Amino acid sequence: xxxxxxxxxxxxxxxxxxxxxxxxxxxxxxxxxxxxxxxxxxxxxxxxxxxxxxxxxxxxxxxxxxxxxxxxxxxxxxxxxxxxxxxxxxxxxxxxxxxxxxxxxxxxxxxxxxxxxxxxxxxxxxxxxxxxxxxxxxxxxxxxxxxxxxxxxxxxxxxxxxxxxxxxxxxxxxxxxxxxxxxxxxxxxxxxxxxxxxxxxxxxxxxxxxxxxxxxxxxxxxxxxxxxxxxxxxxxxxxxxxxxxxxxxxxxxxxxxxxxxxxxxxxxxxxxxxxxxxxxxxxxxxxxxxxxxxxxxxxxxxxxxxxxxxxxxxxxxxxxxxxxxxxxxxxx
Amino acid sequence: xxxxxxxxxxxxxxxxxxxxxxxxxxxxxxxxxxxxxxxxxxxxxxxxxxxxxxxxxxxxxxxxxxxxxxxxxxxxxxxxxxxxxxxxxxxxxxxxxxxxxxxxxxxxxxxxxxxxxxxxxxxxxxxxxxxxxxxxxxxxxxxxxxxxxxxxxxxxxxxxxxxxxxxxxxxxxxxxxxxxxxxxxxxxxxxxxxxxxxxxxxxxxxxxxxxxxxxxxxxxxxxxxxxxxxxxxxxxxxxxxxxxxxxxxxxxxxxxxxxxxxxxxxxxxxxxxxxxxxxxxxxxxxxxxxxxxxxxxxxxxxxxxxxxxxxxxxxxxxxxxxxxxxxxxxxx
Numbered sequence: 001x002x003x004x005x006x007x008x009x010x011x012x013x014x015x016x017x018x019x020x021x022x023x024x025x026x027x028x029x030x031x032x033x034x035x036x037x038x039x040x041x042x043x044x045x046x047x048x049x050x051x052x053x054x055x056x057x058x059x060x061x062x063x064x065x066x067x068x069x070x071x072x073x074x075x076x077x078x079x080x081x082x083x084x085x086x087x088x089x090x091x092x093x094x095x096x097x098x099x100x101x102x103x104x105x106x107x108x109x110x111x112x113x114x115x116x117x118x119x120x121x122x123x124x125x126x127x128x129x130x131x132x133x134x135x136x137x138x139x140x141x142x143x144x145x146x147x148x149x150x151x152x153x154x155x156x157x158x159x160x161x162x163x164x165x166x167x168x169x170x171x172x173x174x175x176x177x178x179x180x181x182x183x184x185x186x187x188x189x190x191x192x193x194x195x196x197x198x199x200x201x202x203x204x205x206x207x208x209x210x211x212x213x214x215x216x217x218x219x220x221x222x223x224x225x226x227x228x229x230x231x232x233x234x235x236x237x238x239x240x241x242x243x244x245x246x247x248x249x250x251x252x253x254x255x256x257x258x259x260x261x262x263x264x265x266x267x268x269x270x271x272x273x274x275x276x277x278x279x280x281x282x283x284x285x286x287x288x289x290x291x292x293x294x295x296x297x298x299x300x301x302x303x304x305x306x307x308x309x310x311x312x313x314x315x316x317x318x319x320x321x322x323x324x325x326x327x328x329x330x331x332x
Numbered sequence: 333x334x335x336x337x338x339x340x341x342x343x344x345x346x347x348x349x350x351x352x353x354x355x356x357x358x359x360x361x362x363x364x365x366x367x368x369x370x371x372x373x374x375x376x377x378x379x380x381x382x383x384x385x386x387x388x389x390x391x392x393x394x395x396x397x398x399x400x401x402x403x404x405x406x407x408x409x410x411x412x413x414x415x416x417x418x419x420x421x422x423x424x425x426x427x428x429x430x431x432x433x434x435x436x437x438x439x440x441x442x443x444x445x446x447x448x449x450x451x452x453x454x455x456x457x458x459x460x461x462x463x464x465x466x467x468x469x470x471x472x473x474x475x476x477x478x479x480x481x482x483x484x485x486x487x488x489x490x491x492x493x494x495x496x497x498x499x500x501x502x503x504x505x506x507x508x509x510x511x512x513x514x515x516x517x518x519x520x521x522x523x524x525x526x527x528x529x530x531x532x533x534x535x536x537x538x539x540x541x542x543x544x545x546x547x548x549x550x551x552x553x554x555x556x557x558x559x560x561x562x563x564x565x566x567x568x569x570x571x572x573x574x575x576x577x578x579x580x581x582x583x584x585x586x587x588x589x590x591x592x593x594x595x596x597x598x599x600x601x602x603x604x605x606x607x608x609x610x611x612x613x614x615x616x617x618x619x620x621x622x623x624x625x626x627x628x629x630x631x632x633x634x635x636x637x638x639x640x641x642x643x644x645x646x647x648x649x650x651x652x653x654x655x656x657x658x659x660x661x662x663x664x
Contacts, residue, residue: 011372011592040343082592084414084455087525111520118522119451123416123592135489139588155664157467178588188443190450191523193419194588256471256510256526260343260414260455332487 078125078201086122088266089249095271126200140180145280154259163250169205203321218245234278410457410533418454421581427603458532472512477612486591495582501537535653550577566610
């Protein structure tokens, strides 16, 4: 089952069911008005959503609409338009290794057993086609292509198995980062506030069963294609070189607190040891350039630049739809 | 105007208006079902809430109920039972100075101009009488008595003046911390995830106009009385030694992102340079003992221990009601 949200009438949007090919969709508000409500009432709501999804697949939904048109005309919000928790891990240590190598530093041993994770803002998740709005290009605007799980309720002290059972949906994230603000902020020791912007989610979120074989052990086994201004930045495989699965990361986040339905847990930037796969963020390209040719050459994003983040299955079909965003000056 | 929330029927609770003395209350669900809705629709909702508050003050609300009884019987949730953002500053640098001094370190100069702030979890705010539930006493469970502002929408790049205009309500927070988990977590460099638990809010949140003269320049000019097991831990004045006001902290948080209605911004642990005022967290008492007598003597909280956090005005009346919590073993 694939789910999305239309923008409005409230800030939580309106839940819609989307067909496997992302062609047609139907409002689910007779079953659950919002994604947040569906997540809180999953046991009773999910079977009804599945019935409606089956009707849609069989073209029996008279009120279905063109999902691609809705997406192109700015009507689609993030599947979960706002979340109470955004906990972002660093599952792909290649990414961390490249950061450290560029400053002649090593990754601490503990990072391979104890996940690095930060808590980010989630009160405003951007739709997949919403612009990235920033006050200044000088912030060093960067994309970060990631996979994220949307959970149900998770108990404090949950095991990896508990975590696996709590994954309701999987989607893609663009974790927008302001690279030039981060070093000074992290030096203060309390993590990110100014260094990260609002995030965007892919057009749809997908249930684990619908993902089938590409979802295994808490990882999506597909390449994440990232483009900047229409040119390939990379296509690292999210199933490769992940030290931690989303199950590990959820269990880590739940160690000392309950996670409530609608919690979003991210993998961190996808990154493979094989450099020919390229990168899912500009910073990594710059760090490799710094080490190999002595200086970073790839620029950060400027006004007017576009990014695209997408995963295609073995048949070339887009699994979550593409995140496609343009950087624009922020106006009040 | 003083506002609170009853628990249920949804996770957002039911908005209630409380009289100035915290004696009687009336459901506001004919005006706004939830605090979150009221905050999103403040311009249209607040005048109606004020009318109902005036009726309540004049004993014209036939359906008013006993607020203290509801509180004592566990029916009162946090005024905002869950929030999309919890951004906690460090306004009282005396607190930071004591932490650093205990490890023979100084506070960086920049901390006096650029606020230290972290993003915490807010998807589960505890009611003022809910237990602090932890899996292990070994975590080093501590209270942190703070003041927090609940904001309306704040634009990216908001000035201090914009921030002042966006404060909708003020309340108290117990920012539960797990001291023995924090050093290793902060050493990883990404801030707090496991080191902080769910927070509790005071029984009511209060509008700035209702606070009157005790609310000035983004600070509450009253002592915050903190007790552990019925004994005074301290009563530092929140209007004294605050390097940053809540206006400064909101503007800092909004530097690179919009804050949406319902954002909770905290002052960090209240702390005065005058040691005779005591402390609003156990760690600070321990750090001072470490420096002065060579070892920390004040224990962290164990199962069965109780904490109380309250602010009284010049007439001895409780402004926000007391946070009163007991530490209990977490059970699924």
